[in-house]
Amino acid sequence: MPEFSLPPQYDASSVESALYQRWLEAGVFTAHVDSPKKPYVIVIPPPNVTAVLHMGHGLNDTLQDAIIRFERMRGRETLWLPGTDHAGIATQNVVEKLVAAEGKTRFDLGREAFVQRVADFVSQTGAVILDQLKTIGCSCDWSRTRYTLSPELSRAVREVFVRLWEEGLIYRGHRVIHWCPRCLTALSDEEAEFHETSGNLYYIHYPLADGSGQVTVATTRPETLLGDTAIIVHPKDPRGARYIGKRALLPLTGVEIPILADESVDQEFGTGFVKVTPAHDANDFEVGVRHHLEMPLVMTEDGKMGDSGKREAGSGKRVPPELEGLDRFEARKKIVKMLEAQGLLAKVESHQHAVRRCYRCDSIVEPRLSDQWFVKMKPLAEPALEAFRKGEVRFVPERWETTYVQWLEGIRDWNISRQLWWGHRIPVFTCTKCKHQWADRVDPTRCPKCGGPVTQDPDVLDTWFSSCLWPFSTLGWPDQTPDLEHFYPGHTLVTAPEILFFWVARMIMSGIHVMKKVPFHTVYLHGTVRDTKHRKMSKSLGNGIDPLDVVRLYGADALRWTAIAGVSIGSDLILDNEDLEATFAPGRGFANKIWNIGRFILSQLPDQVIPVETLPRSSLTVEDRWILSRSQTSITSVTEKMAAFRLDEAAKDAYEFVWGDLADWYIEASKPRLARNDATAQSILAYCFDIALRLLHPIVPFITEELWGKLPGRRNGELLAAAEWPAPNQGLIDSGAIDDPAVRRRPVDSGAWDDFARFVQRVIIGIRAIRATYQVPSNEVLKFDVVDGSKLPIQLLTNSRDLVRRLAGAELELGCSRGAKNIAGIGQTLGDGSLVKVPLEGKIDLDAGCKRVLKDMDRLEKQLAALSARLANQQFMSNAPPEVIDRERVKETTWTAQLGLLRQQRATLGCA
């Protein structure tokens, strides 16, 4: 048999890429619209075109792959749709840096050349990450790879934009938005992230215009005072009464501003007087609107002090020459100094507050008055809330549901225009002659109203505008393609909670609005990958682990094992970047274990084995029936847990079955029978290993595929990736047992579980412990006796005589303990009151034995005392359910017997 030539150590790197190639060639990942199977669809969270595979993807995509492989094996027509996101602002930043390295800016190149430059860059880097996904085994349908900026998807983006425009849901808003002075673009609320920052609160005197005194305001941003157009105070604030209606002089410039009453002031904070800068603060803007204030901009787009009326009407010069062109933070320092010099700085307090930063470049965002395109969100959010309330979409884990609901309930209009060049150009056109403005599906050559020349809006759309159409734009929408027909709506979305608002909620809204259906019914939100200090893994922190390194050193299955088994649902995945061995060796070890189990089994099996369900019951040994029983309960539990997205538990159950039960017990037990070519043992071994490989395949696809193809009857090129998920074998189970929740955790197959686990396994484990404790040489065969119980264990142990001799090195010999001097007992009773006694004359390490006996006695006495107290408790007896009381009674009996045995041992050993 060629299997003998398999090396004892599994070398993942030598087989993985070939296996992946076989999957591709067999087309098992390709979804078919004409399939009679029910579809199951996952769309990938499209990685940015600039991204390379990192651990976050490792986790995200492994989870998706496990789910999709499971569903594929379960008989669904699975589509895992891959693709990339053009990532407007992020990609533009990357290329701008490249251009900067040449000493240029994008403005030097000009829009067209720069966009071409980015497109060239993307054509080189864009597909890299998708290729990397193959190294970790992702079973994506590569024939359907999509890209958010492709012509097809761009058409979908434009169609949605125009529809929203026609529905009146897109409007031009004049207000204070978040402006990134480095990226030179507006940002949405979500893109301007809060960061706790320690800053100062500056108290500044504003002299009254009539010279009758001064008012003092508190601000964290003194540089904005140049743009102040009012001071407000709460109408009920007694401190303000005598100032309301007066006018104050703006320090440094002497501009006169009114002091007004406004209820938005929090009287508890600061001085009660608030400076109002309508063009550089969202609240102040509201105040400005209420009081019809002027709204001068006092900073340029790149965050320098300067009168800037490019997009907005200002009100004359506000910035004094000595501050002109100064960076806003330099200006802050200088202004503070100037105020101090003039005696207008009352005091400075340190102050903790949240500052918004650009999510792409980390610059402090500048609130700035400007004109932007907005989407009215309320009409979109309502149906999304409704869909959730009707149960059309659910979140796993459930706790994200409130987050989702609260965000939608408090939703604000979405600023979708970006002053960038890389992205979908906003299809809004303006006639330069008659000023008619409209959105168009095709580029117009002239104004439809007056025939005049037209210009297109220079801005591009927020990159998330296209991302949120992903579940249907990727399927061919707006055309009614067969794909769209068949694969929309999808089923599960797997992503990180960080983009719940950016992406998930917006996909739900757009799906409902455009397609009239929620794009997926389950949102699985997994955790974040962090290091042992619980810091997010990131390139900038240098605490990352490169998944490609892990694949190279430990294999893709090891990476996947850690990502799946190492973390429970929705919690963070903590990885030790300084100890890769501790982090990934368990997965490699497991793959190696499977490999060697396979190596052994393959060396034992003939070309054909008997189907297990045709084996006559009477020919089965107790361990046969036990492992078959275990195989059935494993199928049930792994299936249930996979279906419930408890992938970690599913993985551990399958692990326990193949390693803990099949390898450690069944294989060891059946070696003598296999040596005699026992067809029953061969059949059972083949069956159980086949089940194990199938159950494990979604988690560790490579090693399982590699071995499955070598099993008898599978050597015809069939692929496990396309094989069926195991179902309970009706020929093996007691009818109804597997479906009855009441016995779900109970053994099937006539109590074989109990028979083997409680009597045979327990005796073997017990005798092994005795051998170790008393240092009995390994070549010495012990005798043991079973007393005080029913006939059952004696019968079972008699039947399993060879097994016990092999695995425990002991022979059952009834009556051998009678009159024996030194007797050890196994640490447990067998559940029916039986005690196992092992005579040890002349073989005893007395000290070790006594230590052991005394320790066991101590533990047992304490447990027994607590138990007796419970049974003596009147309230326990009357309140506890009868089966609990029964169990406690049985415990009391067996423990008492056990304690008796220990006392006997103590006496015969002569322990102190």
Add this chain to the structure above:
RNA sequence: GGGCGAAUAGCUCAGCUGGUUCAGAGCGCCUGCCUUACACGCAGGAUGUCGGGGGUUCGAAUCCCUCUUCGCCCACCA
């Protein structure tokens, strides 16, 4: 300021709807084994007042309250 999550063995974590899988797993540690599938292994073993304090209950790691410590999300106190 609101909301959420976490705190269990040296480390990373399981323990679902309160009572034999209830104190667990993997790694690490100790002891003995190269028992021809596997030393990336086998067998045995040590280690925990289940964050503190209250409460509910016959019974709590598990439910409730509270405190402490971490983490995350949201939020227009300048």
